[in-house]
Amino acid sequence: MKRTFTVRYYHSEGTNETQFDIDDGDFATMVNELLYLTYQVTDESNEHNVEIYEIEEVPYDGEEE
Numbered sequence: 001m002k003r004t005f006t007v008r009y010y011h012s013e014g015t016n017e018t019q020f021d022i023d024d025g026d027f028a029t030m031v032n033e034l035l036y037l038t039y040q041v042t043d044e045s046n047e048h049n050v051e052i053y054e055i056e057e058v059p060y061d062g063e064e065e
Helices: 027-044
Strands: 002-011 014-023 051-058
Touching: 002 027, 014 027, 027 051
Parallel strands: none
Antiparallel strands: 002 014, 002 051
């Protein structure tokens, strides 16, 4: 089963958000995956000094992005 989370963060240019569909699992595993994916996306986008300020679970729409 998948779960969807929106991750909101500050970076050197302002704020941004991204959304991920991840496999349901234990809390630590899901948080680690969200952190990994967020920093991967921000590295690829050249966003610097990233600081996550909110992680919100949203309804899973059944579609992979």
